[in-house]
Amino acid sequence: MEEKLKIYEKTIKRIHSFNWTPKYKEEVRTSLNKTVFIPIAEKTFQKLDWDIVFKDENKIEAKRREKIFGVDKWTEIITANYNFGNLEVKSESLGNEMWDNGRNSKRVKLFIHALKETENEYDRNALNELEKETEEKNNWDDYVIPETLPKPKESKKPSFLIPIIGGIIISLILGFVIAEVSIHGIYFIGLFEFVVGLVITFALKKLIKSSNFTDFKKLHSLLIAMIIITYLSNQYFQYEIILSENNYDRIGFFEFMKIRFSEGLTIKTLNTGWIGLVISWILQLGLTYAIGYLRLVSTITSYQLERIPTEVLDFSYYHFLKGKSENEVRIELTNKGWSEVENQNEVFEAIQAIYGQIELGRIK
Structure with a gap:
């Protein structure tokens, strides 16, 4: 200043x-x-x-x-x-x-x-x-329409199956790791949720790139499912580890959860009861989701932008600015070598991603 x-x-x-x-x-x-x-x-x-x-x-x-x-x-x-x-x-x-x-x-x-x-x-x-x-x-009055545009990369057909399969596997692995840490290590509430959120979104980032899938609604649903699977499988893996390591008589998983509820959550010497346990689970889900959501939005936006050269984005945005319709912009792109509908859709997604990136920066 x-x-x-x-x-x-x-x-x-x-x-x-x-x-x-x-x-x-x-x-x-x-x-x-x-x-x-x-x-x-x-x-x-x-x-x-x-x-x-x-x-x-x-x-x-x-x-x-x-x-x-x-x-x-x-x-x-x-x-x-x-x-x-x-x-x-x-x-x-x-x-x-x-x-x-x-x-x-x-x-x-x-x-x-x-x-x-x-x-x-x-x-x-x-x-x-x-x-x-x-x-x-x-009005972009100084913009000069280029003679040619960079050629589009070979477009991969989007597949939601890859993120689904990968997401389930990652969630189960995370659930097992958290169970091991909870039983044999020290569990820090807040820190682990932060790490889990980062790991899930890092995995989704790789899965998005390998699948070329960017549908936010479906990926958002997958994020929620991954968080639920992670923490639900964590409870199940804890159940299996405790039974196998202590030679207890085998009881059902639901019986195990009843015992968890009756024992409640103990922080140092303070037993917060089942209410404390439920609150801790809500915090787990909420913190992981908050971190995961913001990272997912950022990941999708970044990927949508990196697929398209800046010259192509500027070219398309210029024609929209001059009042042309989507079909007219598609024709302009076709004339410059971007004739595949999938490539054109990716251009439009990238333009939307610019606005999404701006809105992300405005979050209070």
């Missing part, structure tokens, strides 16, 4: 916010028009060292990053929304706090001040020039 802005920030009077998610907003008038507002707001965010995560014709968002105990962490998301000369600036906390200690009000007031400073750097001629440049950039 620029030094003069740091000095100004110290003079801002805080307005405290108490809520499940603390936030603060202000509305001000601006003489900027819609076209130049976004680039000036973008420059303002850059001065403040806030990371821009989204922008469109009327809105721009950035996240503020701060080092906490040596680790970079998002602290607030700041949104500036332009509406016919009215500017709404909002800051929202990204942590688990219920009291923001006035931080959101400081972000809003600092942005408004910095925006005015940035605006004052432009005279009327400079604003007109900026408006012209922005319109040209938004």
Whole structure:
């Protein structure tokens, strides 16, 4: 952040916010028009060292990053929304706090001040020039349609069977490993769920690439199934290991689970009963799913983008921007050597993945 802005920030009077998610907003008038507002707001965010995560014709968002105990962490998301000369600036906390200690009000007031400073750097001629440049950039007026495009890679027919089989095998292996650790090692609640989520999504990443399958709904269902199989098989493997290692009389698995419930969960010397056991299982499923979901979205998006050369993406996006329909863009792609429907579908998936990647960055 620029030094003069740091000095100004110290003079801002805080307005405290108490809520499940603390936030603060202000509305001000601006003489900027819609076209130049976004680039000036973008420059303002850059001065403040806030990371821009989204922008469109009327809105721009950035996240503020701060080092906490040596680790970079998002602290607030700041949104500036332009509406016919009215500017709404909002800051929202990204942590688990219920009291923001006035931080959101400081972000809003600092942005408004910095925006005015940035605006004052432009005279009327400079604003007109900026408006012209922005319109040209938004309309891709300087884009030159290439004579040729990189040739498409040989497309593999998508197969959901590969992720299904691989997912089941990985889940059973994970279930066995967790059972071994639970019985013979030390189980750290939270850490193991994090690791399981990473392992599952790493396996899915490899399976997605080998199968060329990117249907999110089906892969999402597979992720849920893998998590359930992992933790359910963990209980079954614990049952088998305990019986085999202790020479107990064989009882049914459901009888074993009844005993687990009656014994409950013991943390050090505290027995939390069956309620604690159920809560621990819910936490297991929830934490693993949360990690797995975010990683799965990121994995699918990255794979969809890496399949398609940038030149082809730019070419297709340009024609969509100029108002052409999907069929018309398919014709344009065919003329450039991308005639296979599967290849064309992958191009459209990649364009959607760009938007998905942006939305992923906006997650609060």
